[in-house]
Amino acid sequence: MTHDVAQDGTDHAPDTAIRLRSVTRRHGSGDTSVTALDQVSLGFPKGTFTAVMGPSGSGKSTLLQCAAGLDRPTSGSVVVGGTELTGLSETGLTLLRRERIxxxxxxxxxxxxxxxEQNVALPLRLAGRRPPKARVREVLEQVGLGGRxxxxPTEMSGGQQQRVALARALITRPEVLFADEPTGALDSRSGREVLTLLRGMVDGEGRTVVMVTHDPVAASYADRVVVLVDGRVNGELIGAGPGVGAEDIAARVTELEAASC
Known part of the structure; x- marks a missing residue:
């Protein structure tokens, strides 16, 4: 299940959706500073599903936030679809997130x-665009909620609410979909439904998905699992396919985490 990467850890192919080069993120300064990410270099190929795992405090969410333009690295570069994020203004970052992520x-x-339908249409309204009713219904149908x-939200289950949130994320046809513990608040059945939808978006539409998770079952839906420990990439695994290989993933992730101690 191991996977070899380039010497600097990045994917240099032209079909790379996101590329991080030597990304470091520190919080605070001086003796009290904390390094959340430490020289992380990664490439995320287009049309793939990557899960990011690691112990609490390993930098998983910080990695997602830097890759998505929600947070700025202290040093290093982030490129999304050919656009260098670290040089963009706040307005430029907002527009990129709104239109492409x-x-x-x-x-x-x-x-x-x-x-x-109003929740799904909200990103377009915030962007000053009139939401096409047909597009709103299309994404709701896509997540199995055409009749709702x-x-x-108070009239829907947790799984249905997460599917509305997923439809809302898809309304702008983003290049990359970032998911931070998307099944963390769901029961196992609802979680599987959401993961199956994410998997289907990769296989059926060629969408790029990057998901932070602590759950090896969720990670087993991914093509690749990246393991972070203490803000560094500590290894990669290749997933065994939807719903398969969760025990193997859990064992290998535990080995990689232990190897860093």
Missing amino acids: GFVFQAFNLLSSLTA ARHR
């Missing part, structure tokens, strides 16, 4: 006063 988090972050368009 989708997000799904453990917390669904839906507005309780809005219906499912007029329901509010």
Whole structure:
């Protein structure tokens, strides 16, 4: 299950959706500073599903935030689809995130006063664009909620709310979808439904998905598992396919984490 990478850890192929080169992120300064990421170099090929794992405090969420333009690295570079993020203004980063990147988090972050279709349309409205009703219905159908368009979050289960959040992330047809513990607040059945949808978006649409997770079952849906320990890439695994290989992944991740001690 091991996977060889380039000497600097990046993927230099032209079909790379995201590339991190020597990314370091420190919080604070002086003796009290904390290094969340330490010289991380990674490439994420287009049309692939990557899971990022590691112990608590290993830098998983910081990696996602830097790769998605939600946080700026202290040093190093991040390139999304040929665009260097570290040189963009705050306005430029906002536009890039709004138009080219989708997000799904453990917390669904839906507005309780809005219906499912209104929540899905919100990113377009915030961008000053009129949401095409057909497109809103299309993404709701895609996540299996075509019949729940007029329901509010309080009228839906947790799994349904996460699928609304997923539809909202897809409304702009993003190049990359970032998911931070997307199944963390769901029961196992709802979690599998969301993971199957993510897997289908990679296989059926060629979408690029990067998911932070602590769950080896969730990671088994990915093509590749990147293991972080103390802010550094400590190894990679190749997933065995949807729903398969969770025990192997758990064992290998434990080995890689232990090897760094």
